[in-house]
Amino acid sequence: MNSKSLIIDIATTLFQQKGYIGVGLNEILKACNLSKGSFYHHFPNGKEALLIACLQSMEEAIMTDIEGIFERYPTTEEATNAMISKLIVNFETEGTITGYTFSSIVSEMASLSDPVRNACAQLYQKMQDIYSNKLVEDGLSQDTANSIALMMTASIEGGMMLCLTQNATAPLSVIAKNLSYILKEF
Amino acid sequence: MNSKSLIIDIATTLFQQKGYIGVGLNEILKACNLSKGSFYHHFPNGKEALLIACLQSMEEAIMTDIEGIFERYPTTEEATNAMISKLIVNFETEGTITGYTFSSIVSEMASLSDPVRNACAQLYQKMQDIYSNKLVEDGLSQDTANSIALMMTASIEGGMMLCLTQNATAPLSVIAKNLSYILKEF
DNA sequence: ATTAATAAACAGACCAGTCGGTATGGAGGG
DNA sequence: CCCTCCATACCGACTGGTCTGTTTATTAAT
Numbered sequence: 001m002n003s004k005s006l007i008i009d010i011a012t013t014l015f016q017q018k019g020y021i022g023v024g025l026n027e028i029l030k031a032c033n034l035s036k037g038s039f040y041h042h043f044p045n046g047k048e049a050l051l052i053a054c055l056q057s058m059e060e061a062i063m064t065d066i067e068g069i070f071e072r073y074p075t076t077e078e079a080t081n082a083m084i085s086k087l088i089v090n091f092e093t094e095g096t097i098t099g100y101t102f103s104s105i106v107s108e109m110a111s112l113s114d115p116v117r118n119a120c121a122q123l124y125q126k127m128q129d130i131y132s133n134k135l136v137e138d139g140l141s142q143d144t145a146n147s148i149a150l151m152m153t154a155s156i157e158g159g160m161m162l163c164l165t166q167n168a169t170a171p172l173s174v175i176a177k178n179l180s181y182i183l184k185e186f
Numbered sequence: 187m188n189s190k191s192l193i194i195d196i197a198t199t200l201f202q203q204k205g206y207i208g209v210g211l212n213e214i215l216k217a218c219n220l221s222k223g224s225f226y227h228h229f230p231n232g233k234e235a236l237l238i239a240c241l242q243s244m245e246e247a248i249m250t251d252i253e254g255i256f257e258r259y260p261t262t263e264e265a266t267n268a269m270i271s272k273l274i275v276n277f278e279t280e281g282t283i284t285g286y287t288f289s290s291i292v293s294e295m296a297s298l299s300d301p302v303r304n305a306c307a308q309l310y311q312k313m314q315d316i317y318s319n320k321l322v323e324d325g326l327s328q329d330t331a332n333s334i335a336l337m338m339t340a341s342i343e344g345g346m347m348l349c350l351t352q353n354a355t356a357p358l359s360v361i362a363k364n365l366s367y368i369l370k371e372f
Numbered sequence: 373a374t375t376a377a378t379a380a381a382c383a384g385a386c387c388a389g390t391c392g393g394t395a396t397g398g399a400g401g402g
Numbered sequence: 403c404c405c406t407c408c409a410t411a412c413c414g415a416c417t418g419g420t421c422t423g424t425t426t427a428t429t430a431a432t
Binding site for chain 2: 156
Binding site: 374378 | 403404405406407408409410411412413414415416417418419420421422423424425426427428429430431432
């Protein structure tokens with residue numbers, strides 16, 4: 001793997017775990033076994049440019065993943081359960097949350113950098129669109145689908161936050177149960 | 187107001203806006219017109235002790251606020267709508283989110299400091315308890331009440347995150363509408 | 373030989389936290 | 403009434419270290 005991709009890959013994980021401000025360039029580069037010079041060769045615009053590259057990389061990874069799940073299952077309800085189960089397994093094995101979330105980045109950077117804020121907004125929107133499209137397939141109206149898709153995005157994101165604070169996976173399980181209930185309603 | 191309370195008050199706002207790592211002691215003290223010496227007189231255990239004091243102060247403020255709303259309205263559904271409306275007005279006037287949320291603190295510190303993580307967990311739990319108690323009053327079983335209360339906490343927290351990224355209040359409105367719907371079901 | 377890629381040393385700003393010293397105000401003894 | 407004593411509150415220069423970003427020099431590949 002070339003150095004640039006390596007930097008993005010490792011930085012993505014670290015940013016997700018510790019947030020943007022919480023990770024220094026030195027830490028990233030040490031994990032990559034690369035030097036400052038190499039970094040600034042590939043990212044002449046510095047750390048924030050790296051963050052945006054990481055967000056784009058996350059977008060690809062998350063989209064592929066979620067799209068896969070949502071194609072594999074016939075209904076939104078089943079796909080949602082599968083997705084949350086995957087998050088729970090991930091949390092149990094990794095100890096931290098490494099997939100689907102970037103809340104630390106949002107809360108740190110949303111008010112500081114518009115480019116970063118927009119990149120995050122786009123990522124949430126794309127996830128929501130997948131949910132929404134599947135809900136329309138399920139037979140819901142576009143408006144209802146959008147509304148429920150937003151509820152899904154928000155509650156899953158909030159659920160991960162609760163898991164983090166409690167250091168447990170129970171909150172996400174409860175969210176899955178509740179979303180199932182809601183999705184069966186329609 | 188005494189210096190210690192002043193420090194806590196100002197630091198609480200700054201931590202909510204920019205996160206824990208994002209705010210330096212110098213910035214806090216400059217805003218208070220106080221010196222390093224004064225700070226370490228009142229907080230000999232440093233910045234993290236200040237953060238925990240801020241979380242406790244937030245707990246008091248949020249509890250008073252939410253309890254007030256939940257006493258004033260007869261049903262959980264009405265109280266929830268009033269609470270979210272207040273969050274929306276707050277977001278519109280302040281430009282950022284200053285009340286009820288501390289997601290940046292959670293995502294930064296949950297994996298770094300157990301005392302901070304526990305303080306955050308307690309805060310979420312107390313909010314959830316208010317919702318849950320009211321739901322039991324409404325006639326729900328304890329289990330169902332707990333489950334829905336968690337869903338409320340998570341979706342509101344996630345909704346604020348979406349508002350931050352979109353720089354708009356629409357997501358919280360949609361969350362309110364969805365929660366209303368769910369709460370009417372039972 | 374030229375150019376991309378990397379390394380290493382460095383600069384300057386900022387960080388949390390420390391330390392010696394100063395001002396204030398109340399208690400108690402003369 | 404005055405003076406000493408002492409705890410509390412406060413000040414701001416300073417320390418050791420980390421941060422992002424720059425510069426210069428060297429290596430590897432074409």
